[in-house]
Amino acid sequence: MKSERTLNTTKWHELFREQTAPLASHVRNLAFVREALAAIHIARPELSPPMNRLFELHAHLYLLGLLLNRSPDQTGHGGAFIGFHTHEAIADTQKRIAALLHEQTVVKDETSYWLMIGETVDYLRKQMLTETGTKLYFAEPYFWLWHHTISPYQTxxxxxxxxxxxxxxAQTELGQALSRYSWMTAxxxxxxxxxxxxxxxxxLMELNNRIHLQPTDVFLLLQALENTGEWERLAVWLNKLTPLMEKERQLTLNSFYRYWDAVIEHLPALQEQMWEPxxxxxxxxxxxxxxxxxRYEKWQQWMDYQLSTGTEPLSYRxxxxxxxxxxxxELLLPFYHQAAERYVLLRNRDGYKTAVKLLKRLAKLYKKMKDEERWEAYIDAFSTRHSRLRALQEELRKGKLIT
Known part of the structure; x- marks a missing residue:
């Protein structure tokens, strides 16, 4: 069916509210989302593919608001407990919203579509600027709407x-309801x-000084630059953001330096900029x-670092x-030699067994290098030097390193 609802996102949300009202008492979980979407789709109007995608986006945004206990006037409403199954439904809904926003949509000149994109921006802006708590849900959709849907068509x-x-x-319009973090980020x-x-x-620096910038909001910019292949610009941003990232958790740092890999793949000359920080x-x-x-095949530096820190070869797969x-x-030889000697110094059976394990790997290395004569000279000298350690001699024989 066609109706005036097709021409206004506010009408769409009225439709969503009408269709999901009978589910108000249902537990907010994945089943609730499926039932709510089914109810909404029953009353879905006929739409062009781009408009249908936008309808789907708004349906999921509306349901996200319900899952987050946002009140009908679409402002924040705190204090309501969100349980595990609701969090699961929220995460699933967020994934679908992200997928919808990342889809490529070709729209040449559909005036009504772009009017509703403007309404969508207005909707997301208000949602984002009135979110409370440390976890924000509407900022990322706002960003991806600009990046994927709006920016490609701007001249x-x-x-x-x-x-x-x-x-x-919005600072004046929302007053105390304004989320300053989202406001400054946007x-x-x-x-x-x-x-x-x-x-x-x-x-971003001012925001970080006042509140503390969340790494996820930085990664949105980096991901956008990677998407568009702006490698030099991405390198500049990585250099600028390094001071912010240095104190973050390991997982965050790993994600941050992944972008350097993307830059270096396309601009190898910029590799040195990554190493200093x-x-x-x-x-x-x-x-x-x-x-x-x-990754960058700096084998000698890697080995020097292991030897300087006393790392054990068996710590690595x-x-x-x-x-x-x-x-x-040949770079691995001192790595195994030194480790084997350290285990012998433990003067116990377990230490000897580990030393033999390392020595057997050494034997394979020498064989690979076609230098078995050097290996035979080494193992003979090793056995003679530790001839008084009966338990070690037993382990060497068990390992078939000596007869």
């Missing part, structure tokens, strides 16, 4: 400048879309430093050492 800066004005006006994002990176970075932050960035050394064994097996 000038008018919409971004207009949005900055609307964000400024302004930084608009400067980013305007390619005013200095202003965008300054806004990683080295400066050692040992905090130890795992990242080691991973990057292996064989697959980690395999590339070095293939390309520069």
């Amino acid at each position: 000038d800066n008018r919409l971004y400048l207009d949005e900055l004005q609307k964000l400024q006006a 302004q930084a994002w608009m400067h980013f879309f305007l390619r005013q990176d200095t202003e965008a970075h300054a806004a 990683i080295i400066r932050a050692l040992p905090y960035t130890e795992s990242i430093y080691e991973e990057k050394l292996l 064989v697959s980690v050492l395999a590339p070095i064994e293939k390309h520069s097996p």
Whole structure:
């Protein structure tokens, strides 16, 4: 059926409210989302593919609001407990919203569609600017709407400048209900879309000084630059943001330095820019430093670092050492030699067994290098030097390293 509801997102939300009203007493879980979507789809009007996608987006945004206990006037409403099954439904709904916003939609000149995109921006802006708590749910859809749906069709800066004005006006309109974090973040994002990176970075720094910037909101910018293949610009942003990232958790740092891999793949000459901050932050960035050394085949530096820190070869899976064994097996010799000697110094059976395990790997290395004569000389000298350690001699014989 067709109706005036097709021409206004407010009418769509009225439709959503009518169709989901009978489910008001239902537990907010995945089943609730499925039932609510089914009820909404029964009354869905005929729409063009782009408009149908927008209808789906609004249906999921509306349901996200219900799951988050947002009141009918679409302002925040705190204090309501959200249980595990509701969180599960929220996460599932967020994934669908993200998928809808990442879909490629070709719209040449559909006036009604772009009018409703404007209404969607207005809707998301209000949702985002009135969210409470540490977990924000509407900021990311707001960003991806601009990046994936609006930006590809812009030939000038008018919409971004207009949005900055609307964000400024929201400070007065919303008063105490305004989420200053989202408000400041959104302004930084608009400067980013305007390619005013200095202003965008300054806004993020101010936000971080006042409240503390969430890494996820930084990664949105980095992901956008990766999507558009702006590698030099991405490198500049990575350099600017490094001071903010250095104290973050390991998982966040891993994600941050993944973007350097993308840059270096396309602009290898920029690799040196990545190393300085990683080295400066050692040992905090130890795992990242080691991973990057292996990734970029800096075998000698990787081995020097292991020897300087006293790392055990058995701390690594064989697959980690395999590339070095293939390309520069000689580098592994001191790694195994020193570790084997350390285990002998423990003067116990377990230590001897571990030493033999390392020595057997050494034997394979020497064989790979076609230097068995050197290995035979070493193991003979090793056995003679420790001839008084009867238990060690027994383990060497068990390992078939001596007769």
